Amino acid sequence: MTGSINNNIRLLRFLQSEMTQAELGQRVGVTRQTIAAIEAGKYSPSLEVAFRIAAEFKLPLEQVFQWQE
Amino acid sequence: MSERETMPYREKVAWLSMLAMLFTFGPYFTLVASGYFPEKPLPDLRQLAGYAITAAVQVTILVIGHIVLRRNNRLDSKVPADERDIAIKQRSVSAAYYVLITGMILVGVIMPFTSSGWEIVNSALFMIVLAELVQFGMVVVGYRRQAA
Numbered sequence: 168m169t170g171s172i173n174n175n176i177r178l179l180r181f182l183q184s185e186m187t188q189a190e191l192g193q194r195v196g197v198t199r200q201t202i203a204a205i206e207a208g209k210y211s212p213s214l215e216v217a218f219r220i221a222a223e224f225k226l227p228l229e230q231v232f233q234w235q236e
Numbered sequence: 237m238s239e240r241e242t243m244p245y246r247e248k249v250a251w252l253s254m255l256a257m258l259f260t261f262g263p264y265f266t267l268v269a270s271g272y273f274p275e276k277p278l279p280d281l282r283q284l285a286g287y288a289i290t291a292a293v294q295v296t297i298l299v300i301g302h303i304v305l306r307r308n309n310r311l312d313s314k315v316p317a318d319e320r321d322i323a324i325k326q327r328s329v330s331a332a333y334y335v336l337i338t339g340m341i342l343v344g345v346i347m348p349f350t351s352s353g354w355e356i357v358n359s360a361l362f363m364i365v366l367a368e369l370v371q372f373g374m375v376v377v378g379y380r381r382q383a384a
Binding site: 192196197198199200201204209210212213216 | 242243244312315318319320321379381382383
């Protein structure tokens with residue numbers, strides 16, 4: 168089974184007054200580079216971090232992360 | 237703060253540790269392999285001095301390197317390891333463990349039947365250095381693979 172996890176974090180940060188990767192990372196408890204890796208689709212976060220990110224944008228998980236076949 | 241992707245602090249530390257190891261133990265093992273230290277019974281102060289100088293230079297490079305890295309990465313150096321850092325570390329330590337355990341079986345179980353003295357000491361040192369290089373290398377590869 169092949170697929171990948173996409174996300175809208177870059178767009179959502181832009182809509183949140185251009186929140187920086189460092190700010191988001193600080194709020195969810197990961198480094199700026201980890202946020203960059205998640206945004207680029209190079210790293211899939213744990214469920215806990217994914218929920219934290221979604222909660223930061225006050226959105227349900229599926230509006231931030233999507234599974235693409 | 238710039239959104240430009242920069243190398244994670246822990247990757248920089250891994251590069252420093254790997255290069256310090258290569259710049260010090262590389263020449264040391266080259267000298268050992270070339271027969272620069274003639275085989276003498278333990279403790280063989282000349283060989284011991286060679287090892288001591290190598291270790292001292294490595295520690296000096298690491299101390300200076302860490303000071304420079306901390307000074308140039310004040311914020312990043314204070315951020316605790318996150319889940320990605322821990323996962324990369326775990327994978328690298330796991331790979332290094334297999335190298336080390338293989339090396340210790342060779343050096344500690346097999347070599348005593350055929351060798352003695354500094355040959356065993358240097359072989360053990362080589363396997364430790366190799367395991368460390370694998371660990372630092374895996375950390376670097378882990379971060380590079382996931383670099384944005």
